[in-house]
Amino acid sequence: MIRFILVCIVVIGYLILSIPILLVEWIIGKFSPMTKDISSLRIIQAVFRFILWITGAKVTVIGEENVPKDTPVLYIGNHRSYFDILLTYSRCPIRTGYIAKKEMEKIPLLSTWMKYLHCLFLDRKDIKQGLKTILTAVDKVKSGISICIFPEGTRNKNTDDLDMLPFHEGSFKIATKTKCPIIPIAINNSADIFEAHFPKIRPAKVVVEYGKPIYPDELDKETKKHLGEYTQGIIHQMLEKNKSLTQ
Template identity: 90%
Template structure:
């Protein structure tokens, strides 16, 4: 319970104390938007790494060399925990925006930071607005900003993490329209940090594996038509392979 309290203190404390930082970042952005983007990214990454240290999670990272350092990508991951965002965002090499649910746009300060980081808010109930968000994400990628999305659409609460929810194929239009590689991310055992024994935070063994880039245009006609299913199978294979690493 102590870890949970400490994480809450850090999150709430940072959001309040970061108000002057937001102002400084805004001023920097007036003169150099890209410098503001990079500094905001590094600040949040440092905070996320600190929070992960508090959780005591033992994190194993595999395949990070598969992530391009000089070109934007579409990150696709399975989603079991709120901590999936911290686990992945803290390792992004270049500017990266996440696609989050519309409800998060209402949270003061947090939503401001998310906009600074090029995050987009998806209204899952409005198809027209959802398409608009996807097209905005395409523009982000074309401008050099990676996008990360968890295409299950919500946290998967199934008992077996291999039992993933269907991937929404619409998410993959970001890659096909922006002509960028897809980086599959398999996140193993992250629910055991928090969700599996709410409200306690436990030092779970977590594995984050980055698969080899998937280029939709290089897939067979059938796989390209169902690129979401294809990517999900790649992630499932990594989850199966890494399961023993979370049990040692």
């Protein structure tokens, strides 16, 4: 329970103590939006790395060289833990916004930081609003900001990492409309940090693998029609390959 308490203290403490930082970042943004975007990104990445250090997680990263550092991408990953965001966001090389559930927009200070970081809030119950969010994500990519989404639509609570929920195909419009590369992310064993033994946080062996970029326009017509299924298949292969590394 000590790790859980420490993580809670860090998260709540940071959100409260960062109020002056939010103000400074807002002022910086008035003069140089790009400077503000990068500084906000690096600050949160540092906080996320510190929280991961508290958890004691042993993280193995594979294929990070597959992530372009000079162009925005669409990150697509499986989702089994709240810590998936920390594991992946702490490694983003350029500005990146995550697509989160609408309910998170109601959390004070946290939602402010998320908006600073170009995160978007998806209403999963309203198809029309969901489409608007996807179109906003398209505009973000066109302006040079990567987007990350977990297209299972919710945190997968199945016991086995390999047992993923179906990917929502609508998420992939972000890539087909912008022609940006898709970077598949396979995350093994992240639920063992917290969710597998809630409310305790325990050290866990986690593997994060970045697959080779997928360029939708280079795929045949039939595969492109089922881009979600195709990407999920690649992630499944990586999860299966890396499962032994978490033992």
